[in-house]
Amino acid sequence: MNLQDFNTKVYPLKDKIFRFARRMLDQTEEAEDLVQEVFIRMWKIREKLDEYRSLEALAMITTKNLCLDKLKAKKFPLESFNDQRWYIETIAEETLPDHSDFVLGVKEAMNTLPEQSRMIVHLRDIEGYEFGEIAEIMDMQENAIRVALSRARKRIREILINSKKYEYQRN
């Protein structure tokens, strides 16, 4: 695959990769860097790209794996200690003592989901992939994906209804 093919077949996936990465990392800048990282990985194996059935699935699998690596690295206390996000969170807690006042939006509700469920909801409800495609990306059985999806959707509904109730009570 030459540069021209790469530009027409792989490059247009950038927004999908970006949205997926930002959903998982919850940080725009990190997600942008991850998009480049995915492209670099794909470019390195450009000779073999024609052998893959679906470049989009390959790109999404690469994104998924890189995101999981990044998230795993973040779980180490030393690294999260220096993390900007950690800093912002502490500031927010300090300056907003009445933290419970904050009503959870859909994005925050999604962020409370475990990594796997969040990925599945994103791939299905935002990107609109078929169950077969999601099964390939997640390396799971279709049935397991349906079950996880249903559970995650209900969880989001529960959080949204609860925060809505809370909003009404306060008003």
Add this chain to the structure above:
Amino acid sequence: MNTKEIEELLEKYYEGETSLAEENSLKEFFSGDDIPGHLLVHKPLFRFLKEEATKSMNEESQEASLTRHIEKYRAETSIVKTHPGRKRLFYLSGMAATLLILFSLVFVIRNEVGRRNHNRDVNSSTELAYAQTKQALLFVSVGLNTGLDAVRHFKTLDNAMGQIQKINKFYDYQTQFINPEWIKDPSINK
């Protein structure tokens, strides 16, 4: 699409049984304004899902990110570039050290051999050796004589020591008659 159909679709949606087309019609319905009050709870979710799909990567930040990557790549490759030069220097210094050791070894061996040959020449001429030994012994003898002149003074010291010996004998004799207890105990004087 009427309210009842939407309710049914919602039920299916939460069970994970809707098709993509059905999910799209749900999104379409909730992005409209005509939503019954009891279904308003679901509005933010479907609006969010629809809006999120249109979000794209900012071109500017994309360039910034690319620049960051290129800088990182350059930093990595520049380290690799300096590597062969260092390696060559390492081998050169190794070769230089080996040569230095070889040359110094040759120098030391040649010196040693030359010195041995010189010694052998001296031994071979017996007369010269004899004369040299004689000269050395004579030198020692003269030195010894000068040393002995100084030693003569010790005789005077020896005589003096003989006098002191007599005093010592007197002390020994005295202690035979004087009980040392008398000196130690003050009550006897009283």
